[in-house]
Amino acid sequence: xxxxxxxxxKSLVLVAAFTxxxxxxxxKTVFLGLLLLIPAGIAAVVRGEAPPGEAETFLAxxxxxxxxxxxxxxxxxxxxxxxxxxxxxxxxxxxxTRPIGRARxxxxxxxxLLLYVLPLGLIGAGAGFAACRAGLPGGMFxxxxxxxxxxxxxxxxxxxxxxxxxxYCALYTLFGLVFKASTIVGLLFLMxxxxxxxxxxxxxxxxxxxxxxxxxxxxxxxxRATLMREMDVHPMESGTAAxxxxxxxxxxxxxxxRLARGKDFVAxxxxx
Amino acid sequence: xxxAIAVEDLEVxxxxxxxxxxxxxxxxxxxxxxxxxxxxxxxxxxxxGLLGPNGAGKSTFMRLLTGQLHPSSGSVWLLGRNPVFQxxxxxxxxxxxxxxxxxxxxxxxxxxTFLARCAGFDAKEARERSAQALERCGMAHAMDRRCGGFSxxxxxxxxxxxxxVHDPKLLLLDEPMTGLDPVGRRDVVDILEKFAAGGGxxxxxxxxxxxxxxxxxxxxxxxxGMLLAEGTLGQIxxxxxxxxxxLQVRCSDTRALAKALVEHEHxxxxxxxxxxxxxxxxxxxxxxxxxxxRLALALGIEVFEFSCPGEDLETLFQRLMR
Numbered sequence: 001x002x003x004x005x006x007x008x009x010k011s012l013v014l015v016a017a018f019t020x021x022x023x024x025x026x027x028k029t030v031f032l033g034l035l036l037l038i039p040a041g042i043a044a045v046v047r048g049e050a051p052p053g054e055a056e057t058f059l060a061x062x063x064x065x066x067x068x069x070x071x072x073x074x075x076x077x078x079x080x081x082x083x084x085x086x087x088x089x090x091x092x093x094x095x096x097t098r099p100i101g102r103a104r105x106x107x108x109x110x111x112x113l114l115l116y117v118l119p120l121g122l123i124g125a126g127a128g129f130a131a132c133r134a135g136l137p138g139g140m141f142x143x144x145x146x147x148x149x150x151x152x153x154x155x156x157x158x159x160x161x162x163x164x165x166x167x168y169c170a171l172y173t174l175f176g177l178v179f180k181a182s183t184i185v186g187l188l189f190l191m192x193x194x195x196x197x198x199x200x201x202x203x204x205x206x207x208x209x210x211x212x213x214x215x216x217x218x219x220x221x222x223x224r225a226t227l228m229r230e231m232d233v234h235p236m237e238s239g240t241a242a243x244x245x246x247x248x249x250x251x252x253x254x255x256x257x258r259l260a261r262g263k264d265f266v267a268x269x270x271x272x
Numbered sequence: 273x274x275x276a277i278a279v280e281d282l283e284v285x286x287x288x289x290x291x292x293x294x295x296x297x298x299x300x301x302x303x304x305x306x307x308x309x310x311x312x313x314x315x316x317x318x319x320x321g322l323l324g325p326n327g328a329g330k331s332t333f334m335r336l337l338t339g340q341l342h343p344s345s346g347s348v349w350l351l352g353r354n355p356v357f358q359x360x361x362x363x364x365x366x367x368x369x370x371x372x373x374x375x376x377x378x379x380x381x382x383x384x385t386f387l388a389r390c391a392g393f394d395a396k397e398a399r400e401r402s403a404q405a406l407e408r409c410g411m412a413h414a415m416d417r418r419c420g421g422f423s424x425x426x427x428x429x430x431x432x433x434x435x436x437v438h439d440p441k442l443l444l445l446d447e448p449m450t451g452l453d454p455v456g457r458r459d460v461v462d463i464l465e466k467f468a469a470g471g472g473x474x475x476x477x478x479x480x481x482x483x484x485x486x487x488x489x490x491x492x493x494x495x496x497g498m499l500l501a502e503g504t505l506g507q508i509x510x511x512x513x514x515x516x517x518x519l520q521v522r523c524s525d526t527r528a529l530a531k532a533l534v535e536h537e538h539x540x541x542x543x544x545x546x547x548x549x550x551x552x553x554x555x556x557x558x559x560x561x562x563x564x565x566r567l568a569l570a571l572g573i574e575v576f577e578f579s580c581p582g583e584d585l586e587t588l589f590q591r592l593m594r
Contacts, residue, residue: 003392004360099391261357
């Protein structure tokens, strides 16, 4: 009896669960896990050292970017190596010789990465937020600083962090498919587009994916919004920014799927 | 490497007895380097050895067969299906690569079970099958140990178990005996022979001639990305037709036979070896093998024994290389 490919859901679940396990066992895990605590650590230091009013303003301006930046690094170091490492370690052949389509393998790996990075990213964001606000006179969820209410600020921070994980994991998984030195290319991308262009005033800033996440954060972090106005950031509504990010994500996923189907899954120098 | 491929590139009709692997004008380049060129071959059922020196293109062929590489041109089918665009064919194909790769953080049982699940079995059945496959490959004692701590032989056995776990019809093994000790090699040969005896087909590559000779019913010989010859050993010899070789013979009247033979143009020399033995060098294998029995019969000479020293796969291989 002729059998077809493994069903889509089963393929994705199997590959994703396996990938999440592999990622969590990798040597990078401890280092990147500690990285996630950096925002909370900085917040704790600033709150301990700076005068109360200035500390809140500083943290409201810096903390969300710091969280997204750290999350992005995590996505980069895990995501860029996801497919590339499996190719170079030659373990990808095990999956390629099972009745699972190549695109599904790439998609499953991406989902597995999300399974691992998303909870950690949210925990890191939550810890950073908590460290910013712990010890305030009104308690953790006071509304006397920055934003309509701090609960809304927390929810928005978690939403945007989640969105950043989804976006950057997809982007860097694609890098792993395309580039041999995918982590270095990813770092260059991060430095040029997010760190350099993202810090420029005016329209060039909009070439940075990070700037769209900042647009999403701004309404709930007033001092950030003020900062962005001062930097003459191209005015954009949250809805538009979200739309741009969703379209970019879909495009990345489409390209990933196409590439996965057409790509040689053997590291070139060894194939010879 | 376009996705837009014709339907005829995807499937070829298969009937009982059809070749298990078909390649048509298959080529693969790595930039300017030729990995494989113009390979057209039908691999039949049974055990086929893919023979060639390092760099012959055997691994490239295996990677094209398993969809890890796309052809630069030409087509390839496994059991009538395209391995890249019809991955369902891997329900019926098992593959063991030459690379020393395993999921080192997993135990052998966990790894093979995961791969069995990827072949469509539920968790319970996958585990049972994996335990059986590891037992078949002599890994029962170590199946719960992490693969990272395995010796080379144990790693190879685990990979073969992973290739066998879903009961494939066709087994592709790239250099399966590399790094194994003689006992390990014998075990692999046993596994292949049992698999073939159960109706399965095997294509395995090797650069060691006696390995292929010992187990394969068919041979495909490759060098520099080209297929030099393909068929049974006998067919390959026939393909070669005429070549210079030396025959050793023991018979009741060596001198009479030698005298009759030296009159033939193709006989280069005759050297006597004891009272009843002689080595006859000829420029034409076909002429000598046809003449010898005819002359022996005509002269009433009883031939006790004849042999062709060095007339094994190695000799064939060297001759094909020339």
